[in-house]
Amino acid sequence: MTSRLEHTWWFAALVSALAVLSTGFLAHRAGLGVPPSGLAQWIVCALCFFVLHRGLAFAGWLLVLALAPSSRLLERSGAKSPY
Numbered sequence: 001m002t003s004r005l006e007h008t009w010w011f012a013a014l015v016s017a018l019a020v021l022s023t024g025f026l027a028h029r030a031g032l033g034v035p036p037s038g039l040a041q042w043i044v045c046a047l048c049f050f051v052l053h054r055g056l057a058f059a060g061w062l063l064v065l066a067l068a069p070s071s072r073l074l075e076r077s078g079a080k081s082p083y
Contacts, residue, residue: 005071023045023052
């Protein structure tokens with residue numbers, strides 16, 4: 001489940017941009033070509049991007065939780081729990 005924060009355009013754009021830049025930096029430092037050449041290098045870059053994206057989204061969620069714990073952006077989206 002994701003929070004409302006992850007569905008806002010500005011948060012998604014910021015996290016995605018940081019993940020792309022970090023993936024490019026890590027791929028370059030690891031000796032992979034930018035852009036990658038070959039399926040294996042594309043898979044490694046895609047996995048790196050998705051891991052960084054989820055990690056940065058979690059770090060952003062923790063930051064909002066620390067700065068504004070009662071923010072409505074931290075509520076979960078989707079079905080409401082009966083509890």
